[in-house]
Amino acid sequence: MKADDYKLLIALFFGFFLIGMVILTSPKRELGTTGYEKVDLKKLEKLVSEGEITVYPARFYKKLKSLEEAE
Amino acid sequence: MSKPGYVQCQLCPKGCVLAPSERGNCRVRINYNGELVTLVYGKPCAVHIDPIEKKPMFHFLPGTRSFSLATAGCNLHCKFCQNWEISQVNPETTDNQDLPPGKVVELALQSACQSIAYTYSEPIIFYEYTYDTSLIAKNAGIKNVLVTAGFIKEEPLRKLCQVIDGANIDLKAFSDDYYRELCAGQLEPILKCIKLSVELGVMVEITNLIVPTLNDDPEMIKRMCEWILNNLGPEYPLHFSRFYPQYQLRSLPPTPAETLIQAREIALKAGLYYVYIGNVRIEGAENTYCPNCKKLLIERIGYWIGEVNLKAGSCKFCGAKIKGVWS
Numbered sequence: 385m386k387a388d389d390y391k392l393l394i395a396l397f398f399g400f401f402l403i404g405m406v407i408l409t410s411p412k413r414e415l416g417t418t419g420y421e422k423v424d425l426k427k428l429e430k431l432v433s434e435g436e437i438t439v440y441p442a443r444f445y446k447k448l449k450s451l452e453e454a455e
Numbered sequence: 456m457s458k459p460g461y462v463q464c465q466l467c468p469k470g471c472v473l474a475p476s477e478r479g480n481c482r483v484r485i486n487y488n489g490e491l492v493t494l495v496y497g498k499p500c501a502v503h504i505d506p507i508e509k510k511p512m513f514h515f516l517p518g519t520r521s522f523s524l525a526t527a528g529c530n531l532h533c534k535f536c537q538n539w540e541i542s543q544v545n546p547e548t549t550d551n552q553d554l555p556p557g558k559v560v561e562l563a564l565q566s567a568c569q570s571i572a573y574t575y576s577e578p579i580i581f582y583e584y585t586y587d588t589s590l591i592a593k594n595a596g597i598k599n600v601l602v603t604a605g606f607i608k609e610e611p612l613r614k615l616c617q618v619i620d621g622a623n624i625d626l627k628a629f630s631d632d633y634y635r636e637l638c639a640g641q642l643e644p645i646l647k648c649i650k651l652s653v654e655l656g657v658m659v660e661i662t663n664l665i666v667p668t669l670n671d672d673p674e675m676i677k678r679m680c681e682w683i684l685n686n687l688g689p690e691y692p693l694h695f696s697r698f699y700p701q702y703q704l705r706s707l708p709p710t711p712a713e714t715l716i717q718a719r720e721i722a723l724k725a726g727l728y729y730v731y732i733g734n735v736r737i738e739g740a741e742n743t744y745c746p747n748c749k750k751l752l753i754e755r756i757g758y759w760i761g762e763v764n765l766k767a768g769s770c771k772f773c774g775a776k777i778k779g780v781w782s
Contacts, residue, residue, distance in 0.1 A: 420477040423485050428494075428547070435553055437546050440496035442484055443583055444611045448461040454472045455463065 460489040466582055467530045467606050468644045481580040482545050483528035495526035496584045500541050500549035501575050504566055506758040510602050511694050511733050512660055514779030515621040517753055518760040521600060522563035525575035531604050532639040534703040535666055542576040556588035560595050574602035582611060589618035605648035606640050612648055616655035621780060623660045624649050628670035629679035653687050658780045660692040665710045665718060676718050680725035689728045690778035695719055697734035712737055747775035
């Protein structure tokens with residue numbers, strides 16, 4: 385490997401490292417709001433029919449037409 | 456980018472943006488076919504009758520019983536959570552009872568409870584259940600108490616405070632880094648919640664759980680006490696609570712008694728009138744003393760109430776008015 389190849393590898397490594405750090409320390413990640421669990425609705429509806437949980441209208445939310453509307 | 460069916464929850468500062476079928480960070484609110492729904496309305500997983508002192512609420516109907524309930528879930532994820540078995544799990548996995556708001560009030564009346572406490576996990580995330588039950592309770596002459604971490608947005612808090620009489624609000628540390636790293640939360644919304652609750656007439660008591668090496672710095676405790684003094688005044692009770700190794704912080708030791716005693720001394724020196732130590736027996740640290748004449752007003756040992764020297768909310772000896780809900 386040439387010296388330039390090593391430089392490129394090091395630069396790539398640091399690039400990925402920085403991206404990783406930005407993701408790991410982002411405010412959304414700290415708040416736990418980067419990814420959300422997908423719910424199995426069929427399983428959920430079965431539990432509702434068995435009286436284990438409810439599906440009750442929540443208050444204080446808004447429907448979004450686009451993600452830009454999110455606060 | 457157009458995203459049909461997306462919703463944004465506006466109950467707490469996290470503001471979860473949920474695609475269809477996604478579950479919010481609190482575990483109990485989901486996007487169900489384009490509508491936000493709660494899975495825990497009328498479905499508590501913990502129901503008990505507790506002494507009000509257990510909340511802890513020391514300036515709120517002392518010696519009375521509080522009908523206490525919780526559902527699964529929480530919008531914070533504290534590594535030291537003392538109730539993680541119910542707060543850090545989905546409601547599908549807990550053993551839930553069917554207890555609609557009217558039934559809660561009926562049971563509270565039957566069991567001679569003077570208050571209903573929304574507690575153990577986090578009442579903010581079962582907001583609709585808390586609010587509706589509180590409204591019925593208020594009309595039935597029963598008082599309502601929140602035991603909360605206070606991570607809520609202003610609008611829902613304002614509405615909730617219309618039906619809430621007392622609140623024990625955790626102030627886990629006077630550090631935003633601590634909230635972010637150990638609780639997945641933020642400090643500023645908590646401070647706003649405490650201040651606004653007081654402004655709206657709620658009898659607030661504050662609990663600070665002292666975790667060894669993480670939030671036991673005397674300087675930070677001093678800054679917290681000064682904030683309380685400058686923003687609420689000296690009359691709102693502060694409870695320093697002992698940490699026991701739990702959940703993800705099992706490697707730490709319990710808080711030494713000396714640390715708690717030192718924190719209490721800092722708070723009293725800062726000018727706060729009522730400072731208590733909980734989760735451990737330290738003689739005199741659970742008693743209420745008159746800030747004016749220094750005489751004993753309420754004697755407590757654990758949840759046991761001994762001597763009470765209050766007369767219509769005032770010190771029996773010197774007549775000084777004592778902050779609290781006494782009848």
